[in-house]
């Protein structure tokens with residue numbers, strides 16, 4: 001029997017995801033038409049023997065989250081439960097705090113998945129590797145180029161045995177081009193080192209007698225406190241993948257992840273891809289259209305477009321490399337390229353909403369998405385355009401490389417600006 005834990009974090013995280021994370025918790029942001037973590041749940045539900053999926057985070061269990069859990073349970077016919085941390089406990093603290101729930105029923109092993117990654121989740125292959133050796137920790141690893149590897153956990157492995165010899169979280173100088181994907185398979189014994197870290201932290205706190213100081217009561221950093229500490233002791237192994245993988249930290253990376261998942265739908269969910277039908281809109285490449293969306297027959301959509309619930313797309317609209325969220329309206333002849341149009345926003349006739357993609361370098365097979373700062377030298381870097389929720393764009397204007405905060409009613413064109 002197996003279980004899975006998805007680390008969903010909480011509201012103060014996801015700052016690079018603003019203004020989109022104002023409306024919906026980041027793990028529920030739609031990527032390729034479904035909430036970000038639905039991709040994780042679908043992958044887990046397909047592993048034979050999966051008994052339960054636990055979401056651990058410090059969000060309040062509000063309406064969208066509760067609704068999502070109910071729908072997921074019905075759809076996958078599996079218990080999908082949310083366990084709320086009393087305070088942010090870090091990437092390992094929640095696993096230790098909820099150890100009884102995780103180990104209830106005696107699972108053979110459990111997957112741990114960061115919510116903010118996009119992947120083809122090679123969980124069955126990881127399970128096979130785990131069953132051959134039964135080491136406490138198995139990490140999914142992939143490659144990144146030298147510069148970008150510094151943004152991730154870096155792994156030095158023994159190439160013959162795949163044992164992790166050395167682990168450094170976001171090093172300041174180059175260590176290895178193998179990076180941690182934030183997707184793990186742990187055996188129940190993995191909780192013992194977590195207990196050791198917890199107890200050590202408690203003792204340190206008592207010695208210091210400084211209740212306000214970090215680390216907080218139950219905080220455990222899986223990467224530094226466990227992986228770095230145990231590397232080279234025969235307990236941590238890496239399973240390397242060259243499948244799709246990306247982090248989802250910024251809105252730009254959500255658009256990129258959407259493209260990766262839409263590309264996979266051909267094999268995993270062909271029914272989710274819109275087909276060109278006589279009298280219907282023109283579809284180019286991979287496009288997702290929610291069944292309740294109304295799309296005019298003269299619109300041209302794609303590639304890599306995802307259209308949410310209740311969206312209206314008018315005559316002559318051109319949409320490419322974009323996500324249009326729930327209830328938005330694109331009036332006749334608008335052109336939306338490399339952008340995210342927020343919930344309930346309206347783009348007026350003949351307006352053009354355009355962004356600049358910052359995709360990984362296509363000539364470097366190890367390049368990853370850069371989700372760094374929005375600014376460089378005090379200037380907004382060219383990036384995708386984002387319209388927050390209920391923004392109104394008038395007719396015949398150009399909104400280029402800009403971020404528009406929610407509820408703004410614009411009256412003219414804007415280029416390279418954050419509109420507050």
Ligand SMILES: Nc1nc2c(ncn2[C@@H]2O[C@H](COP(=O)(O)OP(=O)(O)O[C@H]3O[C@H](CO)[C@@H](O)[C@H](O)[C@@H]3O)[C@@H](O)[C@H]2O)c(=O)[nH]1
Pocket residue numbers: 007008009010013056057058085087088089090091094113114115116117151152153154169170179180181182223247
């Ligand atoms: N429950 C809970 N979840 C948390 C907490 N803090 C972070 N998380 C969740 O844990 C995951 C990792 O979040 P970060 O702490 O922001 O780390 P990171 O910068 O994304 O780096 C991690 O992921 C990379 C791969 O995407 C790794 O390369 C890196 O080593 C590390 O594991 C995210 O899904 C986040 O929601 C917490 O206090 N509680």
